[in-house]
Structure formats: C-alpha cells, structure tokens
Amino acid sequence: MNDFKEARQAYENTPIPPELEDRVRAGIRQGKANRARRAWRRGLGSAAACFLVVFGTLNLSPTVAAAAADVPVLGGLFRVLTVRSFTDENSDRTLELEQPAVEGGDALAQRVNQEIQAIVDQKTAEGEQLIAEYKEAYFATGGTQEEWEQHDNTVSVTYDIKSQTDTTVSFVVNSSVSIANAYQEQFYYNLDLAADKELTLADVLGEDWVTVCNDSIRAQMAAAEDPSVYFDESMGGFSTVDEATDFYINQAGNPVVVFPPYTVAPGAMGYVEFEIG
Numbered sequence: 001m002n003d004f005k006e007a008r009q010a011y012e013n014t015p016i017p018p019e020l021e022d023r024v025r026a027g028i029r030q031g032k033a034n035r036a037r038r039a040w041r042r043g044l045g046s047a048a049a050c051f052l053v054v055f056g057t058l059n060l061s062p063t064v065a066a067a068a069a070d071v072p073v074l075g076g077l078f079r080v081l082t083v084r085s086f087t088d089e090n091s092d093r094t095l096e097l098e099q100p101a102v103e104g105g106d107a108l109a110q111r112v113n114q115e116i117q118a119i120v121d122q123k124t125a126e127g128e129q130l131i132a133e134y135k136e137a138y139f140a141t142g143g144t145q146e147e148w149e150q151h152d153n154t155v156s157v158t159y160d161i162k163s164q165t166d167t168t169v170s171f172v173v174n175s176s177v178s179i180a181n182a183y184q185e186q187f188y189y190n191l192d193l194a195a196d197k198e199l200t201l202a203d204v205l206g207e208d209w210v211t212v213c214n215d216s217i218r219a220q221m222a223a224a225e226d227p228s229v230y231f232d233e234s235m236g237g238f239s240t241v242d243e244a245t246d247f248y249i250n251q252a253g254n255p256v257v258v259f260p261p262y263t264v265a266p267g268a269m270g271y272v273e274f275e276i277g
Helices: 002-011 018-055 107-140 201-205 209-222
Strands: 078-089 094-103 154-164 168-177 185-192 246-249 255-259 272-275
Touching: 078 168, 094 107, 094 168, 107 154, 107 168, 107 185, 154 246, 168 246, 185 246, 201 209, 201 255, 209 255, 209 272
Parallel strands: 094 154
Antiparallel strands: 078 094, 154 168, 168 185, 246 255, 255 272
C-alpha cells in the first residue's frame, strides 16, 4: 500500500480520502484486467443501443457548445469526425467531451460508433459518480466548502488520431477522472476501412507477430536506463503479447504496443509503450 501512496502522490496534487481506498484499489485491479478489454468491447455492440438515449439526457447548460469539426478525410471516402464537443461546468466538476465517429464504411463504422457512444455514456456516468463519492468522503474527513471549491475535478472523454492513410486510421479514445490516476482508460481502434475490418498485430507484423513483439519488448526493457523498473514475471509483469494486447499504429506505420499502468511497471510510469520497428 505504501508503494501505491508514493506513486499516487507523485501524480496527484489532491490526496484521496481513506474512504476511497477500496475504489482506488479497484482501479488498479482494472488496469491488471485490461487484457480482457477487447472481449468487453465486443460485448458493447449488443448493449450500445441501450446507451444511445442516455447521452441525450446529460444536463447541459445553454452555453454548452456542440459542434461537428472539420476532420481528416481518408481517401475521399472515409473520415473520423468530432460529432460532439463541449465543456460543461458546475460547482462540483468540469465535464469535457470530444466524441469521435467514423463516417464511411459499412458494418465496421456502425459498430465502432456504437461502441464509442457506449464508452462515452458509461465513462461520463462513472466519473460523475466517483466525484460525488469523493465529495462526500472529503467532507466526512473534515474538508471545507472553501477548500472543495479549489479542487479541479474533471471528467474527460477525448480522442487522439495516431495515424492515417488512404484507407486506414488508428485512433485512441481517452477517458479520465482527475481525482485519481487509477481512473484513466484508453480504448484503441485500428481500422482498415476499405476491407471493413479492425486491424490486428498479425495483420501488421505477419504470422510471427508474437515472437517479433516479445523479442522487441524484452530488448527495449533490457536496454532501459534502469531495467529493474519493469516488473518481472514473478511479480506479474510482462510475459507475452496476445490477441488482447492493446496497440496503435504510429505515423511511421509501426505498431506501438501499450500496457496500462501497474501491469508491467509501477503506476507512476503511466501507460508504458513499446514501438515495434
């Protein structure tokens, strides 16, 4: 527990009250379970229709701006666009949203857009609940209203386009709640829109992709300034990539394998990336 507190203090200006310790621990365990996220994402497709109406129920002020932005066009046929963008503030929190959608393609685009909508709905609702619980615990442990108002409590869902070609795009949907580093999540999309499919590491690296990734990751860990910073296998650290391993494709066209906090290294390192050249 001391190691976690040290990592948390390095990343957060505001300590989390003891009442939230269980939720922070749950967040760490969620990072460990991230390898199963793709199975969860596949399940989102069937549930997404239930979430679609939830987003419209957000209590937005008249000053909230919703906009469709000019966006990258892929080969004149496809594009990733911002379908909703706004900042909403009240006395307890700031909600920041920049929601992407894929335009063009057939079943793939529709499925991805439904998944993203479900992520937006789920993560904004979770963020609001976490901040409400944080506030309750904060006052229960002696915090004052004046001190509370100095907190920058932000729920954020945004996205970042990593690379694009005439027919492919790689982007990441980022979700975070500012009260704790444990509540950061990233969802990766590597799409071949011409083939109407999601790219895999095997598509990018060939049939020997597991060996290629593992050898590269181990070599990069060994060449680090302090190789001991990475967890070994006895500590539950890196052992191998598999079909659930997250990655994106960078501008050079290389896959970048990504591990969530606390999975292959201390949480203070955040998301750990390895470019597979």
